[in-house]
Amino acid sequence: KQEVTQIPAALSVPEGENLVLNCSFTDSAIYNLQWFRQDPGKGLTSLLLIQSSQREQTSGRLNASLDKSSGRSTLYIAASQPGDSATYLCAVRRTNAGKSTFGDGTTLTVKP
Amino acid sequence: GAGVSQTPSNKVTEKGKYVELRCDPISGHTALYWYRQSLGQGPEFLIYFQGTGAADDSGLPNDRFFAVRPEGSVSTLKIQRTERGDSAVYLCASSYRGAGANVLTFGAGSRLTVL
Numbered sequence: 328k329q330e331v332t333q334i335p336a337a338l339s340v341p342e343g344e345n346l347v348l349n350c351s352f353t354d355s356a357i358y359n360l361q362w363f364r365q366d367p368g369k370g371l372t373s374l375l376l377i378q379s380s381q382r383e384q385t386s387g388r389l390n391a392s393l394d395k396s397s398g399r400s401t402l403y404i405a406a407s408q409p410g411d412s413a414t415y416l417c418a419v420r421r422t423n424a425g426k427s428t429f430g431d432g433t434t435l436t437v438k439p
Numbered sequence: 440g441a442g443v444s445q446t447p448s449n450k451v452t453e454k455g456k457y458v459e460l461r462c463d464p465i466s467g468h469t470a471l472y473w474y475r476q477s478l479g480q481g482p483e484f485l486i487y488f489q490g491t492g493a494a495d496d497s498g499l500p501n502d503r504f505f506a507v508r509p510e511g512s513v514s515t516l517k518i519q520r521t522e523r524g525d526s527a528v529y530l531c532a533s534s535y536r537g538a539g540a541n542v543l544t545f546g547a548g549s550r551l552t553v554l
Contacts, residue, residue, distance in 0.1 A: 331481070358541075359541065361542065361543060363545075369547060369548075370443075370530060370545040370546055370547040370548050371482070371530070371532075371543075371545040372545075373542055373543065373544065373545075376541075376542050416481050416482075418481075418482075418543070420541075423541060424470045424487075424489060424494075424534065424541060425487065425494075425495060426472065426484040426487055426495055426497075426498070427472075427484070427543060428484070429474075429481030429482045429483075430481050431479070431480050431481045432481055
């Protein structure tokens with residue numbers, strides 16, 4: 328059974344810092360890994376998706392990496408801003424269209 | 440539609456009542472998923488549809504929960520004899536099943552409170 332862990336559960340940083348969020352998973356037989364952002368009381372917004380054959384994906388100030396063999400992914404946020412404050416969740420999918428397994432997220436607070 | 444639409448956004452009911460939650464996926468998305476999210480936790484898988492059929496219902500907690508997608512588009516999650524432990528946000532997602540990334544797109548969720 329796939330288990331996804333995100334550490335730390337919460338993180339507080341001053342504005343402008345670069346930071347890394349971690350996601351680890353127990354079963355390396357994945358199809359893809361997706362990072363989401365969730366604002367309080369809202370649904371999930373997709374940030375980046377990495378296919379199992381890829382090592383990283385970039386979008387603006389965000390960069391996600393994937394190391395399947397070690398069961399790890401990181402989300403790097405450059406030059407953090409107060410608007411980045413949210414909960415960040417990672418999800419792994421085993422097959423093309425099957426269910427995704429989520430971590431419990433890291434709640435990020437960026438202080439002005 | 441442009442995004443995944445879920446109704447109602449908020450539902451308060453009494454223990455023992457019947458509840459229906461609706462999801463309207465992105466047009467053309469063949470795969471539809473239901474998840475449940477409790478406070479402070481990540482979404483927990485309930486059921487996944489490919490077209491009209493349930494391809495995986497292994498996450499449904501018990502037989503009080505049932506979901507349908509009769510025409511391969513809109514889906515309804517049905518909860519009978521609601522219990523206080525059913526209180527959560529119910530999230531729906533859809534994706535296009537084909538070659539490529541299969542990005543999951545979520546709706547805003549339906550918050551269910553059972554008193």
